[in-house]
Amino acid sequence: MGELRVTRTNLSDGRELLYFDEPGTPERTASDFRDLARVQTESWMRRDPLTGDWAIYAAHRQNRTFLPPANEDPLAPTRLGQHPSEIPEDDYQITVFENRFPSLSMHLGFAEGHDPYVGGNELFHRAPALGRCEVVCFTPDADGSFKDLPLARKRALIDVWAQRTEELEAIDDVALVFPFENRGEEIGVTLHHPHGQIYSYPFVPPRAAAIAKQARTHRSSRSTSLFDEIIAAELHAGDRVIADTPHFLVFTPAAAKWPLEIMVMAKRAVPSFPHLTSEERDDLAAILDSLFRAVDMFFEGVERTPYIAAWNQAPAKSPDDGRLHLQLFSLMRSPGRMKYLAGSESGMGVWVSDTTPESVASKMRQLYVPD
Amino acid sequence: MGELRVTRTNLSDGRELLYFDEPGTPERTASDFRDLARVQTESWMRRDPLTGDWAIYAAHRQNRTFLPPANEDPLAPTRLGQHPSEIPEDDYQITVFENRFPSLSMHLGFAEGHDPYVGGNELFHRAPALGRCEVVCFTPDADGSFKDLPLARKRALIDVWAQRTEELEAIDDVALVFPFENRGEEIGVTLHHPHGQIYSYPFVPPRAAAIAKQARTHRSSRSTSLFDEIIAAELHAGDRVIADTPHFLVFTPAAAKWPLEIMVMAKRAVPSFPHLTSEERDDLAAILDSLFRAVDMFFEGVERTPYIAAWNQAPAKSPDDGRLHLQLFSLMRSPGRMKYLAGSESGMGVWVSDTTPESVASKMRQLYVPD
Numbered sequence: 001m002g003e004l005r006v007t008r009t010n011l012s013d014g015r016e017l018l019y020f021d022e023p024g025t026p027e028r029t030a031s032d033f034r035d036l037a038r039v040q041t042e043s044w045m046r047r048d049p050l051t052g053d054w055a056i057y058a059a060h061r062q063n064r065t066f067l068p069p070a071n072e073d074p075l076a077p078t079r080l081g082q083h084p085s086e087i088p089e090d091d092y093q094i095t096v097f098e099n100r101f102p103s104l105s106m107h108l109g110f111a112e113g114h115d116p117y118v119g120g121n122e123l124f125h126r127a128p129a130l131g132r133c134e135v136v137c138f139t140p141d142a143d144g145s146f147k148d149l150p151l152a153r154k155r156a157l158i159d160v161w162a163q164r165t166e167e168l169e170a171i172d173d174v175a176l177v178f179p180f181e182n183r184g185e186e187i188g189v190t191l192h193h194p195h196g197q198i199y200s201y202p203f204v205p206p207r208a209a210a211i212a213k214q215a216r217t218h219r220s221s222r223s224t225s226l227f228d229e230i231i232a233a234e235l236h237a238g239d240r241v242i243a244d245t246p247h248f249l250v251f252t253p254a255a256a257k258w259p260l261e262i263m264v265m266a267k268r269a270v271p272s273f274p275h276l277t278s279e280e281r282d283d284l285a286a287i288l289d290s291l292f293r294a295v296d297m298f299f300e301g302v303e304r305t306p307y308i309a310a311w312n313q314a315p316a317k318s319p320d321d322g323r324l325h326l327q328l329f330s331l332m333r334s335p336g337r338m339k340y341l342a343g344s345e346s347g348m349g350v351w352v353s354d355t356t357p358e359s360v361a362s363k364m365r366q367l368y369v370p371d
Numbered sequence: 372m373g374e375l376r377v378t379r380t381n382l383s384d385g386r387e388l389l390y391f392d393e394p395g396t397p398e399r400t401a402s403d404f405r406d407l408a409r410v411q412t413e414s415w416m417r418r419d420p421l422t423g424d425w426a427i428y429a430a431h432r433q434n435r436t437f438l439p440p441a442n443e444d445p446l447a448p449t450r451l452g453q454h455p456s457e458i459p460e461d462d463y464q465i466t467v468f469e470n471r472f473p474s475l476s477m478h479l480g481f482a483e484g485h486d487p488y489v490g491g492n493e494l495f496h497r498a499p500a501l502g503r504c505e506v507v508c509f510t511p512d513a514d515g516s517f518k519d520l521p522l523a524r525k526r527a528l529i530d531v532w533a534q535r536t537e538e539l540e541a542i543d544d545v546a547l548v549f550p551f552e553n554r555g556e557e558i559g560v561t562l563h564h565p566h567g568q569i570y571s572y573p574f575v576p577p578r579a580a581a582i583a584k585q586a587r588t589h590r591s592s593r594s595t596s597l598f599d600e601i602i603a604a605e606l607h608a609g610d611r612v613i614a615d616t617p618h619f620l621v622f623t624p625a626a627a628k629w630p631l632e633i634m635v636m637a638k639r640a641v642p643s644f645p646h647l648t649s650e651e652r653d654d655l656a657a658i659l660d661s662l663f664r665a666v667d668m669f670f671e672g673v674e675r676t677p678y679i680a681a682w683n684q685a686p687a688k689s690p691d692d693g694r695l696h697l698q699l700f701s702l703m704r705s706p707g708r709m710k711y712l713a714g715s716e717s718g719m720g721v722w723v724s725d726t727t728p729e730s731v732a733s734k735m736r737q738l739y740v741p742d
Contacts, residue, residue, distance in 0.1 A: 046625060046626040047626060048624065048625075048626035048628070049585065049597065049600075049601055049625075049626070050581075050582050050585060050597070050601065050624070051578065051581040051582060051585065052581060052584070052585050053581070053626075053628075053720070053722075054626075054721065055626050055627075055628040055721070055722045055723075055724060056721065056722065056723045056724065057724050057725075057726075057727055058723060058724070058725055059725055059726060059727060060725075061723070061725040062725045062726070103715070103723045118608070118625050118626075119608045119610070119625075121604045121607065121608060121625075123600055123601065123604045123625075124604065124608075124625040124626065178714070178715075178718070178719055180714035180715075180718055181714070182713040182714050187711050187713055188709070188710070188711025188713055189713075197714065199714070199715055199719075199721075201719070201721065205715075205719035205720055205721045206719065206720030206721065207422065207718070207719050207720045208719065210421075210422040210423060210424070211421050211422060213423070214420065214421060214422065214423050226420065226421070229420075229494055230420055230421065230494065233492045233494045233495065236492065237489070237490045237492060237495075239490070253419065253421070254417060254419075254420075254489050254490075254492075254494075254495040255417040255418060255419035255420070255424075255425075255426050255489075255495065256426075257419070257424075257426040308713060308714050308717055308718055310714060310717075310718030310719070312718075327718065329717075331717075338559070339559070340558050340559025341712060342553040342558055342559055342560075342679060343549070343551035343552070343553050343568065343570070343679050343681060344474070344549075344551075344570055344576075346679055346681075346700075346702075347549070347551055347578070347679055347681030347683075347698065348549055348570075348572070348576035348577065348578050348579065348681070349424070349576055349577030349578045350425070350426070350427065350570075350572065350576045350577065351424075351426045351427065352426075352427045352429060352432070352474045353426060353427065353428050353429070354428075354429055354430055354431075354432040354433045355428075355430060355433070356428055356430060
């Protein structure tokens with residue numbers, strides 16, 4: 001496979017759009033003729049003095065597109081006689097563009113000279129929600145899915161995640177780059193057309209911060225890598241392993257908290273996508289091909305398992321504190337029944353599961369067919 | 372108001388049940404004739420080496436009661452000719468009993484001499500999920516609600532929470548007592564009959580641990596109480612205050628993360644319910660009366676706002692590290708539309724809100740009518 005060709009352009013409101021194409025694809029030259037006004041992005045972050053956590057306030061998102069009719073699919077290519085979409089070309093392989101209704105943005109009018117406190121009170125830190133929210137389209141087919149992409153397209157997506165991570169980490173304000181996919185109306189997806197997203201946070205999010213803390217503690221007390229030890233321990237236990245390839249381990253973590261949860265972790269000290277070798281990317285693409293097929297067979301009678309595919313990368317400024325891993329999880333407990341995050345989970349942060357990691361892994365092993 | 376009379380009994384499978392009654396109520400003498408077998412509780416906790424968080428595994432809960440028909444309401448009183456319920460008496464005011472399908476339990480057969488690691492690997496800590504899960508019934512009316520309770524019953528409930536907290540905190544293994552109510556099928560409630568719950572955790576949950584850490588940091592760096600300063604700062608700002616009473620402040624926190632969120636915080640250093648004076652309890656009851664009425668008016672056309680009412684108390688063993696406060700929140704964004712916790716929230720722990728605390732407080736102020 002040759003290197004992807006990147007074509008950069010801008011939408012009519014100034015947002016950046018990139019096409020990623022296999023070599024030999026016709027040039028991407030179409031323009032966005034919609035004459036869109038730029039959405040006034042007013043995202044602030046505030047830090048909760050009780051917990052120390054940042055939350056993001058993006059009131060302009062109330063007006064974002066919600067389950068549009070099929071003929072107004074904003075992620076379809078723009079074909080002759082059809083409603084113009086976010087993608088001016090009449091076909092595409094993979095495109096990435098800035099979200100029109102972003103939670104985080106580098107275009108905030110008030111970013112300079114703002115009051116760093118809510119109402120001037122130093123207990124309530126606030127800051128412009130600098131960062132970037134990107135949409136990743138990987139198929140022009142509104143009824144498609146990541147699972148159904150040809151292997152080569154999955155492999156290309158890994159290169160796209162790597163290219164985006166490298167470029168986004170180079171932005172001064174960016175602390176962590178988070179590619180993910182929300183799939184299924186059951187989890188609140190507002191656009192049917194399958195798509196991924198990339199959030200670039202201006203702070204290290206709570207999960208990544210917790211992992212970094214554990215990694216540092218482990219390193220200083222045991223002089224070994226937490227991630228290496230997890231890989232070794234899961235391999236040794238075996239009963240939660242779903243697949244073991246040359247470069248990755250596929251397993252249900254020993255303390256998985258979601259009803260269906262699978263982790264794909266790099267065996268080597270790889271902080272993020274850009275650090276993967278070409279051979280490792282081939283290996284990973286083949287895993288994803290098998291894994292997402294298996295996940296859609298997990299619940300009987302459910303054709304499309306709702307899921308969140310969360311690509312955990314190390315903080316941009318402390319690569320040793322993280323390890324590239326996919327946390328793929330579903331809130332579905334059984335066909336048609338979802339797990340709700342009620343008092344214990346939402347109120348106190350304690351997850352209660354009514355399954356075991358071992359039983360999930362056992363079922364996944366039966367469904368997982370290596371490429 | 373006189374002191375509540377407590378009657379202790381046991382259900383046929385051995386679980387404890389307590390009646391709390393106004394003085395002068397007829398004696399509670401009915402027995403449970405159901406001949407229930409004790410549910411085999413097999414709850415373990417495991418600690419995630421990646422994040423450091425404990426999760427609870429309670430596989431026996433897969434078989435718990437799910438939206439039973441009205442004539443099998445387990446929380447109704449047991450009336451002549453009707454299906455026997457969890458409550459043997461033919462009427463009640465407030466009862467508390469051990470959950471038949473608990474996440475946490477003091478009756479775990481394997482609690483002694485177990486392997487402290489999953490599969491013997493010291494990376495994967497595990498422990499019996501010791502603790503207690505109680506159900507709090509506050510009305511015999513299956514169609515009732517906390518909001519509709521007479522003021523005196525709400526006041527009595529505060530005494531019940533105090534009595535339960537005191538008794539549960541006295542259990543050696545209990546680190547934190549958490550009374551809460553989940554309301555609404557929209558958040559996954561499995562029993563229509565309104566009820567509260569009390570979880571007694573054997574560890575300090577993530578939210579309480581984060582609060583404790585902030586409180587300690589604040590105390591050592593500024594020699595003041597974080598909670599006092601929050602109260603003072605919210606009062607000074609004023610635009611998030613909903614009500615200010617002699618003993619409590621009702622406000623939407625400056626960094627609220629849920630679409631609808633209200634906090635009721637004790638102004639004095641009160642770690643938990645048992646420490647409230649009688650006068651403070653009267654004050655709080657009146658607040659709850661007004662607050663829950665206002666919350667049910669918040670969304671036009673929605674008669675019953677789905678919510679989680681989370682009573683945050685200090686850790687049992689470090690009362691200075693917390694302050695009694697109600698975090699009352701809803702995942703409803705607008706009538707009929709819920710907030711879903713997708714990639715950013717569930718994957719990374721970063722909440723994105725499309726409203727502001729000030730606008731929520733402003734609307735709540737219009738709806739809140741003091742008793």
